[in-house]
Amino acid sequence: MKSVISVVGRDAVGIIAKVSKECADCGVNILDISQSVLDGYFTMIMISDIDSISVPFSEFVDRMAALGKENNLEIHAMHEDIFNAMHNI
Amino acid sequence: MFSRNDILETINMIKEECLDIRTITMGISLYDCQSDSPGRLAEKIYDKVMRSAANLVRTGEEIEKRYGIPIINKRVSVTPVSLLCGQLDTAGAVKIAQTLDKAAHELGINFIGGYSALVQKGSCRGADVLIDSIPEALNVTERVCSSVNVGSTKAGINMDAVARMGRIIKDTAYITRDRGSIGCAKLVVFANAPDDNPFMAGAFHGIGEPETVINVGVSGPGVVASAIRRAGDCDLAEIAEVIKRxxxxxTRVGQLVAREASAKLGVPFGIVDLSLAPTPAIGDSVAYILESMGLEQCGCAGTTAALMMLNDAVKKGGVMASSQVGGLSGAFIPVSEDAGMIAAAQSGVLCIEKLEAMTAVCSVGLDMIAVPGDTTAEVISGIIADEIAIGVANTKTTAVRLIPAYGCKVGDSVSFGGLLGEAPVMPVRTASPAKFIRRGGRIPAPIHSLKN
Known part of the structure; x- marks a missing residue:
């Protein structure tokens, strides 16, 4: 199973590092990162594998949201099924 | 796999365009709660509801977190309570309402529906008791919703019940006058009421439904309005395609949530209701969708046509996205719960007569409309009769949720708070239909051949 992590906010040093560390701490394996900075605005979409996640997924969602709050970013972790449902028949 | 754009589109719909799951509603049968003793009946109802829905709120919150989509309401609907009232008096029926209210508070759900009676052809003893108890039941409870079905395409219109509901609505407005007549906001009069409606105030667990069931109502007026705005200057066939997509x-999100809730709770999946349900939040308005199609303001000439197209396209798009579709499935036009409708009513562009015409092409009816407190019971019954006639003749659900706000006149505004919103008091025609209403009896079921 996969999770989609989206990160949006003002660009700063170390955003990817912080998000990646949280993933590693939770046993979440990063599969793909797509990232851009436009006019100082940072957008990242990270696809990750949650098969070996070491905490309940809901806790991972909370930890990501908290990390976002600490760093003035919008971070959302969502299960892949919502995207599959919406965009694939 | 999905693309970056797909991901951003979904996130944008949820974060910016108010996409949410409006409600997960668990239907619970109360047939096995029958008892000779009123006290024991209430006890059994309480136990059954608490037992069946124990994990509803927690499960809803888990799903919310997993998919990152808000699930605004977790609710319960029960067997029409009138079916259990045959041996009770009105005080006993009110006790059942209080029992349901207590369960709702303890479960953490915001509404419980099913304080209902089906009297389209006539009223049995239990229905009589329940209807008489409605004003007091809605006065002493906070979360109980009530509905009465007074007409159907097969049975015609029970005009005795229509006359009676005019008086019950007036009594409910009076008895809850210290709270803006809020009791009336929790009372719906139906034609062709569906058995599997997840939306309040009209939800009840119909007589052909299983022991328990999960029904889900989606939302998303903001998403549709934004998509139409992005489509730019195209013709209406293209707009219909945008709405369908x-x-x-x-609806696919609704289906996902319904399946997941059903599996987690071990309760059969019933239906996804395709209704576009607005909220008072800015940007979450059905009126704005119509205006984004090119109407200066909702209620102007062209509104009924725009709404007809919207309603049809929503169904065409939604029906393929879900394995089971049901409930009300249409665009809701509750005045107090829709920022665009409130503005249109305040400016005078939207009147009750136009709303009535709109209900002929959409779900559900004259919904959450405040009228002057001195509107007579007969005029309210007349408005109900007109609306029910539209449903009965067109084989569709229609409903009336009018609030004759005690002490208020045209130009005033009544605030109910939360999702129920704020209703501007709208003018009604005061010429009296009293003699017509007093005749009573039943308007026969309409013929369904010789269509013209």
Whole structure:
């Protein structure tokens, strides 16, 4: 199973590092990162594998949201099924 | 796999365009709660509801977190309570309402529906008791919703019940006058009421439904309005396509949530209701969708046509996205719960007569409309009769949720708070239909051949 992590906010040093560390701490394996900075605005979409996640997924969602709050970013972790449902028949 | 754009589109719909799951509603049968003793009946109802829905709120919150989509309401609907009232008096029926209210508070759900009676052809003893108890039941409870079905395409219109509901609505407005007559906001009069409606105030667990069931109502007026705005200057066939595609995506999320809730709770999946349900939040308005199609303001000439197209396209898009579709499935036009409708009513562009015409092409009816407190019971019954006639003749659900706000006149505004919103008091025609209403009896079921 996969999770989609989206990160949006003002660009700063170390955003990817912080998000990646949280993933590693939770046993979440990063599969793909797509990232851009436009006019100082940072957008990242990270696809990750949650098969070996070491905490309940809901806790991972909370930890990501908290990390976002600490760093003035919008971070959302969502299960892949919502995207599959919406965009694939 | 999905693309970056797909991901951003979904996140944008949820974060910016108010996409949410409006409600997960668990239907619970109360047939096995029958008892000779009123006290024991209430006890059994309480136990059954608490037992069946124990994990509803927690499960809803888990799903919310997993998919990152808000699930605004977790609710319960029960067997029409009138079926259990045959041996009770009105005080006993009110006790059942209080029992349901207590369960709702303890479960953490915001509404419980099913304080209902089906009297389209006539009223049995239990229905009589329940209807008489409605004003007091809605006065002493906070979360109980009530509905009465007074007409159907097969049975015609029970005009005795229509006359009676005019008086019950007036009594409910009076008895809850210290709270803006809020009791009336929790009372719906139906024609062709569906058995599997997840939306309040009209939800009840119909007589052909299983022991328990999960029904889900989606939302998303903001998403549809944004998609139409993005489509730019195209013709109406293209707009219909945009609406269909958007409705498909919205409904797929509803289906996902319904399946997941059903599996986690071990309760059969019933239906996804395709209704576009607005909220008072800015940007979450059905009126704005119509205006984004090119109407200066909702209620102007062209509104009924725009709404007809919207409603049809939502169904066409939604029906393929879900394995089971039901409930009300249409665009809701509750005045107090829709920022665009409130503005249109305040400016005078939207009147009750136009709303009535709109209900002929959409779900559900004259919904959450405040009228002057001195509107007579007969005029309210007349408005109900007109609206029910539209449903009965067109084989569709229609409903009336009018609030004759005690002490208020045209130009005033009544605030109910939360999702129920704020209703501007709208003018009604005061010429009296009293003699017509007093005749009573039953308007025969309409013929369904010789269509013209």
């Amino acid at each position: 958007t409705a498909f995506k919205i």
